[in-house]
Amino acid sequence: MRIDLGEWQVAGNDSPPASGMDRPLAIEARGLVKRFDGFVAVDGVDLSVPEGAIYGILGPNGAGKTTTLRMLLGIIEPDAGLRRILGAERPHDVAHAIGYLPEERGLYPAMKAVEAIAFVGALRGLPLAEGRRRARRLLEEHGLGYAADRQIRQLSKGMAQQVQILGTLVHEPRLVIFDEPFSGLDALNQGKLERMIRALAENGTTVIFSTHVIAHAERLCDEVAIIAGGKVPFAGSVDVARDRIRPQVRLETRAQHGPWRAALPADARHEGAFWSFALPESGAEPLLRALIEGDAGILSLSIERAGLHDAFVAIAGEAAARALEEDKPEEMRR
Template sequence: MNASILAVEARDLVKFFGDTKAVDGVSLAVPAGSIYGILGPNGAGKTTTLRMLLGIIDPSTGERSLLGYDRPLEAAHVVGYLPEERGLYPAMSCLEAIAFMGALRGLPVREGRARGAELLASHGLGDWAKKPIRTLSKGMAQTVQLLGTIVHKPKLIVLDEPFSGLDAINQEKLEALIRRQTSEGTTILFSTHVIAHAERLCERIAIIARGKVAFEGGVDEARNRLRQIVHLRTRAEDGPWRSAIPADARRVGKEWVFELPSGGPEPLLKALIEGGAGIETLSIERPGLHDAFVAIAGEAAAREMGDAQNQAVAA
């Protein structure tokens, strides 16, 4: 990844629909060759932001550039886009659907068929070529649409809620496909309300809540906003060692749980040992991206994310 080159850049994007401000001053920078996630609950402005970046809709105010183009539609031939609303012609065969999607991006149909057959074969789906789309499950159809999204070998792939409605196996396959594309130098930009996918895949993220960017930067940077968490179990119930742990330490079962003091682990260990704690177990956990999301966007946004994820699983 060349962090000095940006594949996508947005500066103070604002979008009104009537009197409603759907996006309120969004700025972000996507390094070329990276995997970049836009996180937020449904209705946060993720899809509207992606559509402005792609040039599908224009911002009310603000600027954006896509692969060096100030007019994003001029880059359409080197962009692959999977919208949240999936759609394939049910009577088409899998191979023809992939070739057709490539043709929409300027790829000759004959070349699209050849590349489509290679893609199906490389994913162990060679026997799907002649299957009509209407005979496929939702996960299978989405796989075909994803292959159609990359058949023209785009430099940038934009995926809007790509994991929505997929079972765990197909989610793993999609994650593998994303990693494979990035290993070949392609930039991936995707939106999601499932934090776990962003934590596993992304180098950088933007957290959007109520149309605003609450955070933009590296995943580690977001997690490092929170102190590490200590889990401590001792033989002694009380004693001088208790002064070594914060007053707001919580008792969870037989463990004490608290934030690692600012001095770090060494002074804590020294005080516990000298204070006669009788340490049975002590572990230090780094906060996850979910914890960082809650701290940055608030518990209400996190609950909305969880509700949306549960609804997608139920569907």
């Protein structure tokens, strides 16, 4: 008999997950609204991002992610609602402490890589000489030292994007906001960026990023906001989002019939040699007891928590999930 509980823990299952809300907030937004020519792009968005968190804004293209980030940064003003960023009600008052990578990438093609990084830092108040020194160090640390004096036009698209990411970080911000940072990066450089984001958080930097690729959010984020149609139907920890769906049971038995069958939900699906169904609300122990006492002859039993993709479907709906899937690069589609 093989029993695999996966991430499911029978003991202590009801204990609430630790919440980032115990920490001070780096970003707080309430009721943000933005209209463009009568079209409501963002409709009453609430966000609370704890200091030091990795926070994802997850949704398909056109859901309102970029507009929300721009309102938080003060690039555009909300038509309604309040926001506070690093304790300031006016984002421009703390601009020196923020790093921002926009969705639209843009560097001066004639600039050398080291100068481009220093220039972006200077826009946030970092002296150019110090910016150049830090730029060379960052390029070396990230395996791009050989490209320091090359013009941006001489770099590959991926290398140029890495240079712009380093420019976002050169002034050592307390808060970093990335808009679709993984777009256009190959798998190797996506992995590098994930490691960079984790390192930033470990050093106390708050990182918020938007994405339409669930895998990045599931691997990286402490908390997420799911956005669809300009609204946020869910904001909170990844674990809480996943717990919106009961864990799934996959059961293989030696017996085909018997009193144990009464322990299975009415909607249990029989697929070949296996039964599949949602874990009953009574939990794993009563199920196991009924199967054993009913002589089911358990050959294998696994209990798996839902993934963030399934949670997204349950929270945002099938249409938003289809749009999310269509936005992904071909090689990443399920």
